[in-house]
Every structure is written in structure tokens, then in C-alpha cells.
Amino acid sequence: MSLRPFHLAFPVDDLAAARAFYGGVMGCDEGRSSDEWIDFDFFGHQIVAHLAPGEAGDRASNHVDGHGVPVPHFGIVLRMEDWEALAERLKAAGTDFAIEPTIRFKGQPGEQATMFFRDPAGNALEMKAFASDDMLFAT
Numbered sequence: 001m002s003l004r005p006f007h008l009a010f011p012v013d014d015l016a017a018a019r020a021f022y023g024g025v026m027g028c029d030e031g032r033s034s035d036e037w038i039d040f041d042f043f044g045h046q047i048v049a050h051l052a053p054g055e056a057g058d059r060a061s062n063h064v065d066g067h068g069v070p071v072p073h074f075g076i077v078l079r080m081e082d083w084e085a086l087a088e089r090l091k092a093a094g095t096d097f098a099i100e101p102t103i104r105f106k107g108q109p110g111e112q113a114t115m116f117f118r119d120p121a122g123n124a125l126e127m128k129a130f131a132s133d134d135m136l137f138a139t
Contacts, residue, residue, distance in 0.1 A: 005045045008074055009037075010123055011052035017120035018049040025093045026086075043076050049121075057122030065104045070116060070124035077136065083113050083129035090117065098124060109138035 012018040015038055022028045022040045028047075031039030037050045058070035078086065087101040099116035112135065114128040130136060 007046045007048070008042075009048040009050055010074070011055035012049045012119070012121040012123070013051070013053040013056055014120060015049065015051055021119050022047075022049065025090065025095070027089065043078065043082075045076065047074075057118070058124040067099045067104075067116075069126075070098055070118070073116065073124035073126050075126035075128065077133075078127060078129045080113060080129040080131060083115075083127060086127055087115055090115070110135050 015033075015035075019030065019038055022038075022042075023030050026042075028040040028042050031041060031046070033039060035051075037048050040047050040049065058072060060071045061068035062071055063069075090097075091101075095117050097115055097117050099114065101113065101115040103111060104114050105111045110130075112128050112130050114126060116124060116126050118124050
């Protein structure tokens, strides 16, 4: 079975800021849009920023490998070279990282590159990569 694209709709409080962040900083192509929502091509997946003032942002955090991970959050597993390029792009844009680009679970099953940051509405994102996709569900 081939992996199918996922769809995620999430709240933002400013569509222009979402457009600048997801389109400009993240480099996601824009699809359909209206005065209330914008579709983005999120690395081959469809995410939709919906105007919903006061509803965005993470609500809690969980301790994972020495870091407070924002909950909820969403993201994607990239190829390592794409993750590295995105990390550099985000740093160049002055992104304020909740968790700086780092390697988590070093030397353990599931070792992964990860970074956490928030969009202008406060929604938390995690971008990650593995040296081998076989490690995605390693225990």
C-alpha cells in the first residue's frame, strides 16, 4: 500500500501572517483560498489554515528526552537532507525555536533529528528526520 497524503485543518488568527509564514518562510505552495482559509502544500500533504481567532496554540507540554514538547503539535518526517535545509531556512528567517534543531535519543533505537517552533498564531510544529526510515517506529 502506498502512503496517501494526509489533510489537516488548523486554526489561525491572521491569514496574512499564515500566508507569509507557511508560504514565505516554510516554502509551502498555496492552493485554493478564501477570506476564511488557505490551503497549503505541506511537503505533499494538504494543510488548511482556517481563520479562528483565539483558538490556536499549544495548551500543554510533555517531557521527552530532556525537552518540554508542546502539545498539541503537528509536522512531518522529512529526508535528512531536506530537514537540514529547512532548519537552515528557518534559522535564516529568525525563527524562534521552542526546541532548537537537535538529535533526540542519540545512540538509541529511533534516534532522530527534530526541531519545534510555532507559527504566527502559536500553533506548534515538529519537523523530524531519521537516518533510516526503518527507525520511525523503532522501540
